[in-house]
Amino acid sequence: xxxxxxxxxxxxxxxxxxxxxxxxxxxxxxxxxxxxxxxxxxxxxxxxxxxxxxxxxxxxxxxxxxxxxxxxxxxxxxxxxxxxxxxxxxxxxxxxxxxxxxxxxxxxxxxxxxxxxxxxxxxxxxxxxxxxxxxxxxxxxxxxxxxxxxxxxxxxxxxxxxxxxxxxxxxxxxxxxxxxxxxxxxxxxxxxxxxxxxxxxxxxxxxxxxxxxxxxxxxxxxxxxxxxxxxxxxxxxxxxxxxxxxxxxxxxxxxxxxxxxxxxxxxxxxxxxxxxxxxxxxxxxxxxxxxxxxxxxxxxxxxxxxxxxxxxxxxxxxxxxxxxxxxxxxxxxxxxxxxxxxxxxxxxxxxxxxxxxx
Numbered sequence: 094x095x096x097x098x099x100x101x102x103x104x105x106x107x108x109x110x111x112x113x114x115x116x117x118x119x120x121x122x123x124x125x126x127x128x129x130x131x132x133x134x135x136x137x138x139x140x141x142x143x144x145x146x147x148x149x150x151x152x153x154x155x156x157x158x159x160x161x162x163x164x165x166x167x168x169x170x171x172x173x174x175x176x177x178x179x180x181x182x183x184x185x186x187x188x189x190x191x192x193x194x195x196x197x198x199x200x201x202x203x204x205x206x207x208x209x210x211x212x213x214x215x216x217x218x219x220x221x222x223x224x225x226x227x228x229x230x231x232x233x234x235x236x237x238x239x240x241x242x243x244x245x246x247x248x249x250x251x252x253x254x255x256x257x258x259x260x261x262x263x264x265x266x267x268x269x270x271x272x273x274x275x276x277x278x279x280x281x282x283x284x285x286x287x288x289x290x291x292x293x294x295x296x297x298x299x300x301x302x303x304x305x306x307x308x309x310x311x312x313x314x315x316x317x318x319x320x321x322x323x324x325x326x327x328x329x330x331x332x333x334x335x336x337x338x339x340x341x342x343x344x345x346x347x348x349x350x351x352x353x354x355x356x357x358x359x360x361x362x363x364x365x366x367x368x369x370x371x372x373x374x375x376x377x378x379x380x381x382x383x384x385x386x387x388x389x390x391x392x393x394x395x396x397x398x399x400x401x402x403x404x405x406x407x408x409x410x411x412x413x414x415x416x417x418x419x420x421x422x423x424x425x426x427x428x429x430x431x432x433x434x435x436x437x438x439x440x441x442x443x444x445x446x447x448x449x450x451x
Contacts, residue, residue: 182238212340223342294352
């Protein structure tokens with residue numbers, strides 16, 4: 094028998110055969126999602142040649158900047174995924190309410206949550222961007238969905254994944270049995286399994302955080318970053334590198350390949366909105382992927398996958414990556430909340446910057 098590269102279609106079919114009772118509906122839905130990602134990859138690759146970088150009319154659900162490629166990616170996810178009759182409804186980062194399946198298509202038993210173009214603000218400078226998605230079971234079966242149907246903890250996700258559109262296009266997927274990466278072979282348009290059983294390295298000397306928000310961080314986060322910056326002469330006894338791409342997909346992809354920690358913690362910039370990343374279609378899918386790869390994902394105070402969403406576009410703090418580092422920050426939060434750590438709440442500390450010597 095000749096050894097050859099395994100395609101994503103073969104991989105998904107092998108997973109389906111592990112469950113004799115499977116109907117094939119879930120497999121068909123995953124095929125639609127990976128087709129949507131392939132179509133978006135093509136449009137991202139064309140960029141200005143497809144007039145995709147100019148401003149688009151309207152704002153997304155979060156009142157952010159929107160380019161035409163945002164709208165293209167959103168429409169591609171919807172049109173590619175709904176016609177197959179496997180979905181009861183969808184939630185998109187770009188739309189304030191759930192997407193109802195067109196009347197001409199049958200209703201299915203699954204829910205799809207997605208961010209069609211994560212990192213879109215930087216697509217004009219050719220930075221890596223991506224798509225994030227996860228699948229839930231519709232709690233009431235094949236009936237028109239309501240917002241309440243989507244408000245399930247991340248632990249109930251059936252699968253999660255992302256596509257990253259960079260120097261190469263990759264799709265990273267978990268169906269609850271590890272994490273696997275597929276590279277798009279543009280020569281014949283198929284996803285090839287190139288990164289089986291991806292694992293977050295346990296040891297790390299990298300962390301990613303937006304240092305411009307340092308003055309708004311809570312004491313436990315400032316404590317962690319300060320210790321890392323102290324390098325070999327500090328309590329950690331080694332030097333750390335600090336990264337920041339400002340794209341969740343790119344940050345998680347680096348962590349899966351090289352290890353590290355990503356933090357978008359709670360801060361005090363806006364008391365009404367202390368967090369930035371959305372739970373349903375950003376934090377939950379990435380938490381499932383990182384957990385399946387041996388890492389951890391937390392708000393700093395509780396596991397992300399245990400949170401019960403209160404609304405479709407709820408935002409939560411996100412700290413994920415190498416398990417030991419996440420657990421360290423959780424411990425710092427606990428000590429701070431219990432008043433056991435006073436070193437980082439003194440007036441002297443509040444007047445200093447972690448990045449500017451005093």
